[in-house]
Amino acid sequence: MLRHYDALGLLRPARTDPYTGYCFYTADQLSRLNRVIALKELGFSLQEVGRLLAEDVAPAELRGMLRLRQAQLAQEAAAARARLARAGARLHVIESEGHMSTQDVVVKTLPAVRAAGLTAVAASFDPAAITPVVGPLFDEVCRLLDAAGIRPQGPGIAHYVQHGGEEGPVEVHALFPVGADVPAATGLRAFTLPAVTRAATLVHHGSMDTVLASEQLVGRWLETENARPAGLTREVYLECAGEPATWVTELQLPLAE
Template sequence: MFTIGDFASLGRVSVRMLRHYDSIGLLRPAAVDPHTGYRFYRADQLRRLNRVIALKELGLTLAQVQAIIDDAVDVAELRGMLRLRRAQLEAQVAADTARLAGIEARLRMIETEGRMTSQDVVLKEIPPVRVAELTGVAPSYQTRDIGPVIQPLYPQLFQRLAAADVAPSGPGLAYYQPADGDGEAVVVHAGVTVDADPARAADFAIVDLPAVPAAATIVHQGSMDEVEASMQVLAGWIEENGWRAAGHAREVYLEYCQDEPEKGVTELQIPVVRA
């Protein structure tokens, strides 16, 4: 099972949101430690979470969402509801575009449930890597919060690398860490592999990421707006094979297509240890 923090990261929602869903009975944790009160979730609960988010984005109240989900709305009905809402959103102001993209991504992920397989998950050792990076802070793990923070960091990073005469030696990568304090904020690390001496860093950082003895990995094809589906496959594989998440997940951009994100190829890496 996964801690509430790991489950929030995998589902791209906030911990606060999961606590609220627990309090109203919409999404209960699979287990609660009687001594610490810590919540734990199963990988298969991501399916219910996906439906909750999709229906909530339709503008339904949480009470309505619970009633619909408990009546087991099928994929075809849910697709029809989402498409109707899509037509309404397209007529609204440009600020709603991000929300529409989120609905589309959740819909595609729900439609692929049952057809995706964990056969493509590879357990492997990740060697240490030196990266040049810039960081930013996002309000939460939600895709619509991460995207606006991480996207401008890469152009800035490459401009600064060029000015410092530091050439990338490998692919770009990203990883995320909880910000200090008890809030939902996330530190976003946008980096690229380099061979440079850390002393050459000026207005960027050069850091050494340690080796990972064991990581569950999968190659995600397409836009990162739709990464939740691949994360769900990884979560299921980790739980089914007796592992648990044990560190910060990484995204390695094997093929990065800024103008055509649907052509992107990204390896997702989650450090694991035996449960």
């Protein structure tokens, strides 16, 4: 490694034995070696390291580069985890083929719901866009409900409204049914979900990372029944404590008359 650094001019030996070819370095050169290794670990090429060393990068600048690199690596790791989750969800769909029946879809009437919650916007209805929004939003709603001493009257509901067609942004409403008006001072908004005359419903078991198989099953049911949706699917989190594999969620898709 040191000979390679020498060849590139990054770290010249203080002395080279003319008979053995051994290279000798001084303690004073440790500072430069530390910079070479630190910059290399930050992802810079050795050519870039040489240019930065020529500029005599200060420790504070190195610390700033480290923080930036940490943020970049965190983003890359999050993106990799999201890709793995999507791949796992798609594999679950493949494995579920032939094991789920459209007979599991139940058509029923949904009553109006008075709720308290918050709203955020996701770039699209794609799971990669929805997931980072809906989780933190529900966390904040739960925090505000606890702070206000309001006890939910039912399970949480994710209600979605899309604008601008299938590729448009989506309003994400994280809601909990409540039995009374919600004071504005709580920081929560009051919502009323209208009653739905007919909705195609399906109970999904397991993590929401694998919900795609259930959503596709509802889609096949729509084709079989020649039915049309009247909006996006609501998600009612019947059981969401414990491990995600034990979660139970009812999907509710309003149907056009």
